[in-house]
Amino acid sequence: MNGPLGFTPQSLAEEAMQAQAKLAAGLDTLREVEDVDYGATKREEVWRDGKVVLYRFVGENEPTAKVPLLIAYALVNRPYMVDLQADRSLVKGLLARGQDVYVLDWGYPDRSDRFLMLEDYIERFLGGAVDHLCERFDLDAINLLGICQGGAFSLCYASLNPGKVRNLITMVTPVDFHTADNMLSNWVQAMDVDLFVDTLGNVPADLMNYCYLMLKPFRLNLQKYVGLVDILDDRKALEDFLRMEKWIFDSPDQAGEAFRQFLKQFYQGNGFVNGGIDIGGREVHLGMVEMPVLNIFAEQDHLVPPAASKALKALVGTEDYTELSFRGGHIGIYVSGRAQHEVPQTIHDWLGKR
Amino acid sequence: MTASDFESLARQYWSAWGEALRTAAPAGSGHAPDWKDAVDWWSRLAHGGRTEANDAVERFNRQARDWYGQMQQVAARFAGQDAGAADIAAEWKRALGATGENPFPEMFRAMRGNGARGLEQWVEDASPWLDAMRREAGGWLGMPAFGLGREHQERLQMLAQAQIDLQQRESAYNALMLKSLQRAYELFEGKLAEREEPGRQLKSARELFDLWIDAAEEAYADIALSPEFREVYGALVNAQMRLRAGVQKEVELAGAMFGMPTRTELDSAHRKIAELERALRRMRDAKPQSSARPAAAPKASKTAKSPAKPAAKPVPKKKAASRSVAAKKSVSKQPAARNAFAGIAPPTISKQGGKR
Numbered sequence: 080m081n082g083p084l085g086f087t088p089q090s091l092a093e094e095a096m097q098a099q100a101k102l103a104a105g106l107d108t109l110r111e112v113e114d115v116d117y118g119a120t121k122r123e124e125v126w127r128d129g130k131v132v133l134y135r136f137v138g139e140n141e142p143t144a145k146v147p148l149l150i151a152y153a154l155v156n157r158p159y160m161v162d163l164q165a166d167r168s169l170v171k172g173l174l175a176r177g178q179d180v181y182v183l184d185w186g187y188p189d190r191s192d193r194f195l196m197l198e199d200y201i202e203r204f205l206g207g208a209v210d211h212l213c214e215r216f217d218l219d220a221i222n223l224l225g226i227c228q229g230g231a232f233s234l235c236y237a238s239l240n241p242g243k244v245r246n247l248i249t250m251v252t253p254v255d256f257h258t259a260d261n262m263l264s265n266w267v268q269a270m271d272v273d274l275f276v277d278t279l280g281n282v283p284a285d286l287m288n289y290c291y292l293m294l295k296p297f298r299l300n301l302q303k304y305v306g307l308v309d310i311l312d313d314r315k316a317l318e319d320f321l322r323m324e325k326w327i328f329d330s331p332d333q334a335g336e337a338f339r340q341f342l343k344q345f346y347q348g349n350g351f352v353n354g355g356i357d358i359g360g361r362e363v364h365l366g367m368v369e370m371p372v373l374n375i376f377a378e379q380d381h382l383v384p385p386a387a388s389k390a391l392k393a394l395v396g397t398e399d400y401t402e403l404s405f406r407g408g409h410i411g412i413y414v415s416g417r418a419q420h421e422v423p424q425t426i427h428d429w430l431g432k433r
Numbered sequence: 434m435t436a437s438d439f440e441s442l443a444r445q446y447w448s449a450w451g452e453a454l455r456t457a458a459p460a461g462s463g464h465a466p467d468w469k470d471a472v473d474w475w476s477r478l479a480h481g482g483r484t485e486a487n488d489a490v491e492r493f494n495r496q497a498r499d500w501y502g503q504m505q506q507v508a509a510r511f512a513g514q515d516a517g518a519a520d521i522a523a524e525w526k527r528a529l530g531a532t533g534e535n536p537f538p539e540m541f542r543a544m545r546g547n548g549a550r551g552l553e554q555w556v557e558d559a560s561p562w563l564d565a566m567r568r569e570a571g572g573w574l575g576m577p578a579f580g581l582g583r584e585h586q587e588r589l590q591m592l593a594q595a596q597i598d599l600q601q602r603e604s605a606y607n608a609l610m611l612k613s614l615q616r617a618y619e620l621f622e623g624k625l626a627e628r629e630e631p632g633r634q635l636k637s638a639r640e641l642f643d644l645w646i647d648a649a650e651e652a653y654a655d656i657a658l659s660p661e662f663r664e665v666y667g668a669l670v671n672a673q674m675r676l677r678a679g680v681q682k683e684v685e686l687a688g689a690m691f692g693m694p695t696r697t698e699l700d701s702a703h704r705k706i707a708e709l710e711r712a713l714r715r716m717r718d719a720k721p722q723s724s725a726r727p728a729a730a731p732k733a734s735k736t737a738k739s740p741a742k743p744a745a746k747p748v749p750k751k752k753a754a755s756r757s758v759a760a761k762k763s764v765s766k767q768p769a770a771r772n773a774f775a776g777i778a779p780p781t782i783s784k785q786g787g788k789r
Contacts, residue, residue, distance in 0.1 A: 083521065083625040084641070085634030087513040094637045095505070102475045109490065193700065194707035203714055262657050269667020271674070278678040280700065294657075297649040304493040305501045305642065324488065336707075359715070 098308055105311030112314060115322040119165040120174065122182075126211040130186030131204040133211060136162070138174030144430070146245055147212045147221050148173065150182040151205055153228035154337070155287055157329050158182050160413050161226070164322060167414040172423030178430070183208050183229075187331040193280050195334040197341065198359030201235050209236070209243050220245035220370075222430060227251050227383060227409075231345060234391075235358055238367040246433050248373045248426060251409055253383045254365075255390035257349045262294050263382065267346045276339040284330035294381055323414070351394060365391070371399035373429045375422065380409040401429060501642055503528045508638035518625035525645065526618050592679040595672070602672040605665050609656055617645075617652035624648055 126133040152158035162170040225233025230252025237244040310316035350356035356363040376388035578586035685695040
């Protein structure tokens, strides 16, 4: 055949029959799948401020690290992505290497939280957790690992409180919000953010998820679910798929005022680069980030393009700056097979030298 | 429907495919049942498991079924033939056109969850009223208002205008999506042409579908990253918000007539609470000695954070003097002061776990 199609009616029928077999098998596997709960590691609550909870992960062995590592995740998704399941867990990898790992759970804001501001999230909640750990370990500073928006918060916190962060790790963290390949940023530039927040109050999670799906609408809404047929006869793969689905759509609403500030100061103002980030009356300057910094970004990240993260190098005050370029996407950096070794090992080795 | 019903229907489906093969008639010519039917049966049967599984089945059925079904029909139409890239792309275009010239808005509307659909549903429900008002009002929208009902008339005029504005903005957005779709067809044809090379031919309907996805994403990304999209999208969102705000205002007014508390009143109370908490925290951090309990006072000795204080000047970039651990040790801590705040607002801050 000379055209682009190398299949025959017979091969097409066989392909369809295979799909049929998968669908038929799916009728059983969909009923057999276990509850797709998340969280592979035992954890205990150690501190709380309102809906915000600090958890300590309990590993199989006592940690050997003397300085705790606090993970600050984004507000837009739940933090259990770092401990999704036993064979996909950044937390497990860090614990296995002797780190003492904590995670800050921002909770689900409701209408009573609409007026929480970035100052509350960064100084009150993140700062409160850091202070608790400093007191608990009798330390002046701890290690901080900020992820995505949590990385931006961590940069703000480290800039405003440099004496409390011993080492700073940022993962898939946006720093330059105006790179040419940043689709989300392009979309919000002409938005009247004040009108948006004044109207909605808190920003509904469904609306946020809709925006994220629209970044790659054909892959994320069509191709992904056509691909689901392939794994319908594989219970383990189906459970993994469903667990990821749960994570993607289990999203908190966004507190309105913090959302307003984040969009205006970061997305529209590009404050890390241009200045103008105001947290409770104090301006953030990344030049104040003098502690060692490890910046991990994903090469195929469609939410936070690599260039948006790599801009950090030129802005921080520290001379001890290290980058890890991970071959994968925004989510693969936590859950891919290669990430399970590469990411925790890099973090552990880097911390071990400081 | 039971599992045996599904098997029976599936047998019919595959028999039809077999018949199509024997007669060499293209399956897409009407002899074979639609893939969408088969998936419909399956989806109905697959429900009943866990919530997450049902959700995934629902998304699959809602989003992927139609598009992949269409592509399967197109693949069947050309299977075993030496069709060129242009013919296949044209057939795909025709197949999508059969469900409307611009399938994008339909697809994206179906995606939205309740949080995003609230206004849309309201607009749909209220459209008969708004449309009638607009038709009858015609030139009334721009007329000045007088007398006792002046404010109400002006507000309703603005609301009707907001609806018109939203429709215009949606049209502009849909036009961009259509432009993206047209570009996707061109890219699809180009990608198909690349596959005419020996050894690069597509081996299945799925590969054909995936190639279309690549083309559609590429075309969409070009549009979605453009300055034109930025303006059109921003204007659409702003128009949605203006209409929604107007609707909310009407609901508040109606509620207030019956003595119901309004969202604005609740927001006002929440704002006061948030500001009060923030003020307390700032007081605690700014004056730890005076507010801390005696036991906590010795530790709370530094880092007063005055909210009014200007930002610290940035240090020279790549400052040579890196701080040692010892230097960090010289910085005292704040947690004791937070304990003091716990005394002020016990319901807000509780603490578990002790010092090691």
